[in-house]
Amino acid sequence: MEEEGEKVVSSAQLANECIVNAATVRKDLNYFGEFGTRGEGYDVKDLLYEIKRVLGLNKEWRIAVIGIGNLGSSLLAYKDFLKQNYRIVAAFDIDPPKVIGRVSEKLGKPVEVLHISRIKEVVKERKIQIGLITTPASEVQAVANLLVEAKVRGILNFAPAQITVPKGYVVKDVFFTTILDNLAYLLSNI
Amino acid sequence: MEEEGEKVVSSAQLANECIVNAATVRKDLNYFGEFGTRGEGYDVKDLLYEIKRVLGLNKEWRIAVIGIGNLGSSLLAYKDFLKQNYRIVAAFDIDPPKVIGRVSEKLGKPVEVLHISRIKEVVKERKIQIGLITTPASEVQAVANLLVEAKVRGILNFAPAQITVPKGYVVKDVFFTTILDNLAYLLSNI
DNA sequence: GGATGTGAAGTCGTTCACAGCT
DNA sequence: AGCTGTGAACGACTTCACATCC
Numbered sequence: 001m002e003e004e005g006e007k008v009v010s011s012a013q014l015a016n017e018c019i020v021n022a023a024t025v026r027k028d029l030n031y032f033g034e035f036g037t038r039g040e041g042y043d044v045k046d047l048l049y050e051i052k053r054v055l056g057l058n059k060e061w062r063i064a065v066i067g068i069g070n071l072g073s074s075l076l077a078y079k080d081f082l083k084q085n086y087r088i089v090a091a092f093d094i095d096p097p098k099v100i101g102r103v104s105e106k107l108g109k110p111v112e113v114l115h116i117s118r119i120k121e122v123v124k125e126r127k128i129q130i131g132l133i134t135t136p137a138s139e140v141q142a143v144a145n146l147l148v149e150a151k152v153r154g155i156l157n158f159a160p161a162q163i164t165v166p167k168g169y170v171v172k173d174v175f176f177t178t179i180l181d182n183l184a185y186l187l188s189n190i
Numbered sequence: 191m192e193e194e195g196e197k198v199v200s201s202a203q204l205a206n207e208c209i210v211n212a213a214t215v216r217k218d219l220n221y222f223g224e225f226g227t228r229g230e231g232y233d234v235k236d237l238l239y240e241i242k243r244v245l246g247l248n249k250e251w252r253i254a255v256i257g258i259g260n261l262g263s264s265l266l267a268y269k270d271f272l273k274q275n276y277r278i279v280a281a282f283d284i285d286p287p288k289v290i291g292r293v294s295e296k297l298g299k300p301v302e303v304l305h306i307s308r309i310k311e312v313v314k315e316r317k318i319q320i321g322l323i324t325t326p327a328s329e330v331q332a333v334a335n336l337l338v339e340a341k342v343r344g345i346l347n348f349a350p351a352q353i354t355v356p357k358g359y360v361v362k363d364v365f366f367t368t369i370l371d372n373l374a375y376l377l378s379n380i
Numbered sequence: 381g382g383a384t385g386t387g388a389a390g391t392c393g394t395t396c397a398c399a400g401c402t
Numbered sequence: 403a404g405c406t407g408t409g410a411a412c413g414a415c416t417t418c419a420c421a422t423c424c
Contacts, residue, residue: 011383019352020416021418022383023418024415026384027415027416030384030385034385036383037384038382039383039384039422042383054375055378056379057374070268071261074264080350080367084370130373153380156366156369160270172369173369177270177276180362181247183362184320184344186362188246189246190343200404200405211395211396212395214393216405220408227401228404228407229403229404231405
């Protein structure tokens with residue numbers, strides 16, 4: 001909307017766009033502050049700023065990808081990250097020589113693949129705050145332990161395995177096969 | 191548990207494993223039937239069978255991947271699908287010649303990449319029930335329209351864009367940047 | 381007039397607590 | 403005795419409906 005030059009937006013418009021109830025939009029936004037003007041709506045620019053601030057997207061998040069297989073190298077090449085203030089600043093694998101060819105061929109080697117033993121050192125050096133785990137499921141907990149040891153408090157896990165971490169650390173899972181299972185369930189019961 | 195030779199399992203064990211409440215496990219399972227035995231627990235083999243049946247995972251789901259970029263070719267190479275009765279039987283792109291090299295190099299060409307114009311014909315031929323969309327966001331709705339036209343009722347969308355489909359069709363999104371945003375939010379507010 | 385902010389009502393899923401089987 | 407199945411209490415989010423303010 002900002003790009004399209006819209007100045008103000010109502011909760012009804014936002015609700016329509018997101019396919020939710022207008023009251024939900026107002027309550028959710030209001031939870032974080034009074035961003036709107038009665039009788040007017042929400043100023044697009046202001047609202048965008050506030051949402052980014054609330055979500056913590058007004059600063060750069062520095063990311064490491066661990067496990068440079070098919071998925072890992074896809075993520076390294078994923079340009080849309082930059083739009084959202086995410087920056088992949090390191091890549092790790094248990095066997096860097098094996099994967100370097102595949103990765104550099106795609107990217108012209110903007111991020112060197114390092115051996116996982118160097119995680120702790122590099123996390124400190126490059127101020128990494130989030131780790132994306134794209135290893136096989138069997139290695140996930142071990143990698144998570146390395147990240148915890150290096151004080152990386154946020155983990156995004158793509159492998160189909162549960163992770164446990166100490167308090168103060170956060171794990172979010174991207175289990176697309178679970179979503180696919182959900183889809184299969186819905187299709188079975190139409 | 192089945193692989194480990196466990197014969198019975200209690201709701202408490204399952205709850206512990208999944209980090210949820212035991213009553214939730216019982217209520218959820220009971221919603222679909224009385225699978226347990228009072229005083230005993232759930233028979234592992236039976237429960238597994240029932241869960242698969244309920245979720246529609248007792249039959250093979252035939253999948254097409256549309257958009258063979260980095261992510262698309264990763265999915266083509268994703269072996270774990272087979273464990274869960276999913277089978278990728280077709281791959282489409284707007285420019286097959288461009289991507290064939292990259293894909294076959296990884297896979298030895300088990301699934302030929304076809305031009306998207308052939309979706310309707312191939313869906314019928316290969317009895318495809320689910321489409322995985324991994325194109326750029328700008329193309330998502332157009333691809334969804336093609337799938338709807340071909341009567342593919344289930345869509346798993348990996349691109350960051352909303353899709354609308356007619357009633358009777360199901361779309362599930364895998365927006366990993368949304369999950370990453372959620373992670374950033376949680377890290378901002380510890 | 382018109383859209384936000386917000387108590388109150390409504391809805392849905394979760395958790396408790398125990399009756400009912402084995 | 404032990405664990406499921408389940409009514410009842412609880413809690414959290416959603417939606418309604420309107421007072422409030424521009």
